Amino acid sequence: MLTVPRAPEIVMHDGERSAWGHLAESVRMSHGNGDGMTETMGSLARFGPYGGQYAPETLMSALQEVEEAYEEARRDAAFARELAELQRHYVGRPTPIFHARNLSRRLGAEIYLKREDLAHTGAHKINNALGQGLLARRMGKRRIIAETGAGQHGVATATVCAMLGLDGVVYMGQVDIERQELNVFRMRLLGSEVHAVTAGTQTLKDAINEAFRDWVGHVDDSFYLIGSVVGPHPYPTIVRDFQSVIGREAVVQMEEEVGRLPDYVVACVGGGSNAMGIFHPFAPHTSVKLVGVEAGGRGDALGEHAATLVHGVQGVLHGARTYVLQDEHGQIAGTHSISAGLDYPGVGPEHSWYKDSGRASYVSIDDEEALAAFRTLSETEGIIPALESAHAVAYAATIARENPGSTILINLSGRGDKDVAQVIPLLEGEL
């Protein structure tokens, strides 16, 4: 039986309705120790004890600049109009909710899919890339730095750069470059530079390191377009806000088209942007249980999975206090997942807060289960999901088994075309 998460007390210090129609809930906590430090310490957005701004001094003024520009953009009706216009005519929003009847029959529950796989470039990543791209252009930054794991954020960033006439520079781990060859070519076709990262584990975390290093050296003319709800403040808030379009649409679609909110909302969690995007607008609806599905990889031992909230401990990674997969000495662990997009030893700080507060629960699905769900959704509904999203599909089956007849909304965060080449040797002979 899945434990029923309780609603946290979300402190709403800033209840103003922003220009594009959602609540800004940056939880601001001033922190001082009573010896007069409060004044010099300032205050930063945090999610409970998580988040913050653990960044080198070289970037602090740049982070402040991004925060100020974002706050300004949030209140600018013209910015909101342009974003909405491009979401509709360029990205193809709103993405539909699809009642997966065949899968529903098979699982004994009502399964709905939020079709982010139908968004331009084939995943939810475009929502954030577009928003931040417009923000960068507004700030007069012509050079866009991005990291990518599976390549979806890289492709989304390269796409937005092409459309807005900006220069894209994408860092990608060598291991990921090899398993996501198609996306590398797409990025180059779109006119962005792709730099292979050969340091460390050569995956997403190392790509983020390298993107930060680039930004440290090019603060003046460059904008770091981070791809998930991670990093130092204000990034987790910015990315969440741009991705929340998923959940805002889904709340309305469920109410209007299905006539009720779901019992469960299920999404995969690597850094956690698609999950936060759909969770956040559902969070005030306390009847809706939120379930994040992490990558269980090939086992529970450190290094064999990427299930940060399931197995990790508190630490500081990439600018934020959050749950981290690390060894006893505070060294960041290597990770493994069949899915490059989930292969990350940290997680967005707001997810850490959702976990601790009980607003969401976090589970894991291993490589084999994800691969099986990849096949199942393809066969039953004619939808090939991204391997990332397949983790959410797989866990929906567990929820259905334990809660027959329940209504489950899965965030189908991306399409699986990018994964086909990788999956061919794994499934050949079985088909």
Added chain:
Amino acid sequence: MNALDAAFTAARREGRGVLMPYLTAGYPAREGFVDLAVAILDAGGDALEIGIPFSDPLLDGVSIQGSNQAALEQGVTPADCLAYARAIHQRSNKPLLLMGAYNPIYAYGVARFYREAAEAGVSALIVPDVPLEEQEDLATGAAETGLHLIQLVAPTSSDERLARVAARASGFLYCISVAGVTGARSGGVAETARPLVARVRALTEVPLAVGFGIAGPAQAQEVAGFADGVIVASRLVDLLRETPAGDRMRVATDFIRSLRDALQHPAVAG
């Protein structure tokens, strides 16, 4: 008196810049590391920065990324760094600084780390990924143990930030010479270094030391013309990596002597 303050006071009296070399703990090899560190201090290092290796050093270029990785492969832990400091302190009365990313210190326990660092004879901590806004625990530890928590400023710091950071500075203010990662630069000192030092000079009495990209005696001498000290890291790491084990001690101490000589005769400011 904190040994670091004494070192700056003595150098000022002698009219020269303070030399602070950096070594990654346990690099290039665990065996002989303490001997190497002591030799570097004896050859003219006024203080030694001991780097706590970290898996993901965001602010470091390839040289120090490499030394971090090599040290981790040899199993160097934060506890080992404290043990190295203790052993070096027993053989040298010069100030020792521990420098590293926050996560290993956080995992060790901030209060415990400070306590044990103080017991080992360490004078100061440098944690470059924890800016002023996030220093509450680190500041508490410093206050409780008498260690300095070294503040950093960068060419990109706004005037408003410089004022706030300078107000919290103790020991010395670490002036990052260039907007970029660590790494030896060819040519002169980054042109952003001197204006940065001038901007903070007006804000604090604390000594100003310049690091990042200081590759040799010429740059050290140039820096000594406008700042109170230099930090030399990547170039020393490069030399240790490039030199066969048998020659390392000689090459490293020769390099330190050449830097120290340069600092005796600061370039005329202007």
